[in-house]
Amino acid sequence: MSNDVVILVMLGLFLGLSFLGTPVAFALIGAVLVGTALSGAGFEAVVSQLFNGVNSVPLLALPFFLLVAELMHSTDVTAKIIRFVQSLVGHIRSSLAQVDSLFSILFAGVSGSSTADVAANAKVLLPAMRKEGYDMASAAALIAASSTIANMIPPSILAVVYGAAGGVSIAGLFLGGAVPGLMIGAGLMLYAYFFVHAGEPRPRASFREIAGAAKGSALPMMIPLIIMGGILGGAFTPTEAGMIAAVFVIIVLIPLTARKHLPRLPRDFVNAAVLYALPLIAVAAASAFAWLFTYLGGAEAVSDVVLAVAGEESIGILLTVVVMLVVIGQFVDAIPAIIVLMPIIATLQEQGDVNPIHMGVVVIVTLALGLITPPYGLSLLLSTYFAKVSFYSGVRRSVPLYGIFFGVIALLVFFPEISLWLPRLLTPQAAGCFPAPGGDGFICP
DSSP states (O other): OOHHHHHHHHHHHHHHHHHTTOOHHHHHHHHHHHHHHHHTOOHHHHHHHHHHHHOOTGGGHHHHHHHHHHHHHHTTHHHHHHHHHHHHHTTSSSHHHHHHHHHHHHHHHHHOOHHHHHHHHHHHHHHHHHHTTOOHHHHHHHHHHHHGGGGTSSSOHHHHHHHHHHTOOHHHHHHHHHHHHHHHHHHHHHHHHHHOOOSOOOOOOOHHHHHHHHHHHHHHHHHHHHHHHHHHTTSSOHHHHHHHHHHHIIIIIHHHHOGGGGGGHHHHHHHHHHHHHHHHHHHHHHHHHHHHHHHTTHHHHHHHHHHHHHTTOHHHHHHHHHHHHHHHHTTSOHHHHHHHHHHHHHHHHHHTTOOHHHHHHHHHHHHHHGGGSTTTOHHHHHHHHHHTSOHHHHHHHHHHHHHHHHHHHHHHHHOTHHHHHHHHHHOTTTTTOEEOTTSSSEEOO
């Protein structure tokens, strides 16, 4: 059987199983097993690729970031951050919607997980939003959309996966995603101000009230400073940063702010392990699928089609990649999508001479959009579940929010400096710059 037919069978089987509701990891494995049997590639090689996919030091950062998010959520430390945020923006029109967006920006610097963000926001804000007369479908849409910021602002789990899979600087991706994440957050706040009319603005908080709320949230807000300060200062790697953040929460934050929670730590470790197992299985399956797809010539064929359509100009390639990812992101979770598509993305990046960090940030932001689009939309599924409204009512309220994401993605494509200026400023060599002759600064192509 020809390789082209095997590739079509693999893709058809994967899509068919996915539409039937099979978990993505098992759909990928099913396609790999059938493809291996038809192509004669060897099951030993597939098992090896399953192992190689997760045998990555950078991926060890994921369980620590997930553990930090789990500990923060289970100890109600997130409520302290929300109180601080409310003291800052609670007096603005549509105050709870403003709190949601700003909290997501701050909590993203702690967890890196959209699902953790949805859970934290839903637990605290949804009851208050319901009490103040917010349309619950709109509230769910806003919470889901703001949760995607966790995939952009460091420490982003998607940035860790992309960096590990593509050999791209994780610190550079962290910095490159910060500005787009802030842009999404600002766009959601502006949308809430003009188009979400519910609740009465609270009186402007006094300086004393702001200072008191800031004092209560000071310890948890040290976590992003520890993570990024250590990475940028060269003190430790992203994996070590995640470990140090987890140790800080366990031996400093919890004893000082939630000592009664200490006996529950084993439960938190188990929950974090379960949360880690889900993306880990997907990474292993996607790695095997990507290897077999590339081995059969699929990655090269897709790249040739994209280049034929878009040419070799970077903007054309990026726009085509965005369209491809918007479609794929509606059906496949972001982590396996990154692993499966990485051979194609790497080829297109080289052909279009696109900066690896620029390409990575565009991919991450575009796949983050898939978390709030049907039929998959994991963040939107969770937020509508917590809000007790139908998924498709949440989709209808999300349509205007898609415009914010597409606007930011378009700006990223046409203005690479949005994602590159921070990496070039703080980690120039990771962003592709090289020392200038004489050692005076860096030259960035």
